[in-house]
Amino acid sequence: MTVQLRPEAKPVRVALLGCGTVGTEVVRLLHEQADDLAARVGAPVELAGVAVRRPHKHHDVPAELLTTDAAGLIASDVDVVVEVIGGIEPARTLLLDALRAGRSVVTANKALLAEHGAELFEAADAAGADLYFEAAVAGAIPLLRPLRESLAGDRITRVMGIVNGTTNFILSAMDGTGASYAETLEEATQLGYAEADPTADVDGFDAAAKAAILASLAFHTRVTAADVYREGIAAVSAADVAAARELGRTVKLLAICEREADDEGEAVSVRVHPAMIPRSHPLAGVNGAFNAVFVEADAAGQLMFYGQGAGGAPTASAVLGDLVAVARNRVMGGRGPRESAYADLPVRPMGRTPTRYHISLDVADRSGVLSQVAAVFAEHDVSIAVVRQEGRGADASLVVVTHSAPDAALRSTVDKIAGLPVVREVVSVMRVEGEEL
């Protein structure tokens, strides 16, 4: 290996905030890859300190690097601050301080970016500092850099993906076993695939934060977590999974960001909810803890990115990639891309977002039922794509898949149908995505 460092190259000094699963891997890689990182950056990359709450718990980190004083570490002679604490505070205050002091920031904190991204970008901009966050979405999968840079000359119209491993593990398992959500969650918790408090994952908060970040980058528009329509997987029943299976489909929790024009002009919609997709769809084969994201752009067409969405080493890989980029900018001069929010498109509410529904009903098995049900659809201006009716003794199964219609119209249709005397039970209602039926 012939490493040529610039003779004047001062080390790039890194402050690491947090040292959990990801932080530990960052420390390991900084040590093991030191020569390669130096060659790629053009200067040595030096760990200046690691801020943690309980220093005595971190035996893998040289004791002299550990500190409980994160603010002091940031204020010391460091060039880059890497944040892997997670959560809003104290991460927010610490990173704002870091940026204001001109430090470059690399963070894996999706919640913080999705809620306070604008504030962070403004601080970065005012100080001329870099703010990179590839690890915040889809772990090791290079996704944000392609959106921000590779596709910067194209017009992205859609981003749709599986961005949460825990829910994907649970839904894959429900599909495999036919078990209920509650049973499967319990199993996932025992196996360590779900946290003791799984709320952030199963209620879709984690995916919604990622969706906000993806939409912001794809559409050059500020989108926060609060703008994202969100449904988790707690209401997905074994009946939903079975209904999907009967249609040659499977249930996935999807993050969907779209840009579309309607009567009121161009707008974006950003949503996270379970949906049925065809088993032939590439996302249907993404199982367990893997993530995959489809991107559609006018000129590029359809792209897919696939890989490990979480875990210490994969997330650390993304952090280190960003660290090399910001360190290289320090050494060579220059800055990475800044926030790009110029398009400033309105976010369309879910009610006006076009979706398609699958509705499975138990109905009385007599003539005229279909016409009553169909009348409700017509009344709401919802067009039906497929109907399947099967008699089973005294009652019948009626499955309807709609064409695309505003989500609010579809919801009202379902509510009204549920109240029809001929409808015995609404077995399953779920949005469908993927190619047209």
Place this chain on the structure above:
Amino acid sequence: MTVQLRPEAKPVRVALLGCGTVGTEVVRLLHEQADDLAARVGAPVELAGVAVRRPHKHHDVPAELLTTDAAGLIASDVDVVVEVIGGIEPARTLLLDALRAGRSVVTANKALLAEHGAELFEAADAAGADLYFEAAVAGAIPLLRPLRESLAGDRITRVMGIVNGTTNFILSAMDGTGASYAETLEEATQLGYAEADPTADVDGFDAAAKAAILASLAFHTRVTAADVYREGIAAVSAADVAAARELGRTVKLLAICEREADDEGEAVSVRVHPAMIPRSHPLAGVNGAFNAVFVEADAAGQLMFYGQGAGGAPTASAVLGDLVAVARNRVMGGRGPRESAYADLPVRPMGRTPTRYHISLDVADRSGVLSQVAAVFAEHDVSIAVVRQEGRGADASLVVVTHSAPDAALRSTVDKIAGLPVVREVVSVMRVEGEEL
């Protein structure tokens, strides 16, 4: 849309060299996306001129922009030179001139980069100019930027992919119809999927140039097209495709870049050849003109990138992404990543590269045949993974899949076996890739 350009922002002036399928799309996108590009770059992006051989043939380009004097255009007041001519000369001389004059260069020219990359990088470096080439490999798929930047903090061990659409179309069709290579090539030519002279595609030159570029970036080592072991698809027979099918496999032309240590230390191997992969492998489902590339890295694990590998609009999307990056660097200051060849690993010859073979033979149906064949494998130190023998009257079919061994040992084994009196015919010999059997 609230576009805020820096008040002092001078337009970034672009010279386009060549105006075929890709160039025409670049001109169209520069025009249609002008406002977006200006907002993303921070300054207007202006087409200064288009150098072509026959100006009267280009009705889509304003006449005053067309010129036959490429060198004059480069020497005029331009900031960025975009090259989509292809081939070695005059592209090489023009781009060297452009870089020496301090112009940033965006090129889609894989052949040029794979043969003269080092010379171009040196010229870029001496002048402090940018050299970007995302469009040179896998069309619209953001692949080079992730390798160069996102994974810059990781250790890439393997890149394996389908990077040529024409051969993939032909192999997909052979697999579907059972037809011969010659018939399928003729059909592909009639449908416009193969060029009138298909040599660059079917003999693997195109894929080899891309493999050289991928290996250079992945392993921080200069790899040229001449370093790449290359076999095309002209020798793939209907019998090979049928043999693959019987094993639950399919034949693909793969570009494979690996980094591995053996007795003589760490080295890279770079090769392009047809191989059988399991039908369950994600690359098996990549059909027609699509491209897909797997990347394996120590920390990130397995990643996959998928999309359209060629075509005017997809390639133009990649060109425009690079154009935004180099234009942004002009406006904001700074430079993109330079050549990174510090690791300087040796390229291992194909004979010493470990591969696995599938060998299908017609043999005499009598006892002792398998032991004779097995003895040849043992003699060459090649270990057998699977043997399947089936009697069919007077002769028998014998299928062997080996474990991994140096390619030269496998070849010698096949040569010797072909000469055994008990072997009536060597039906199919092909390397196997993908997960272990």
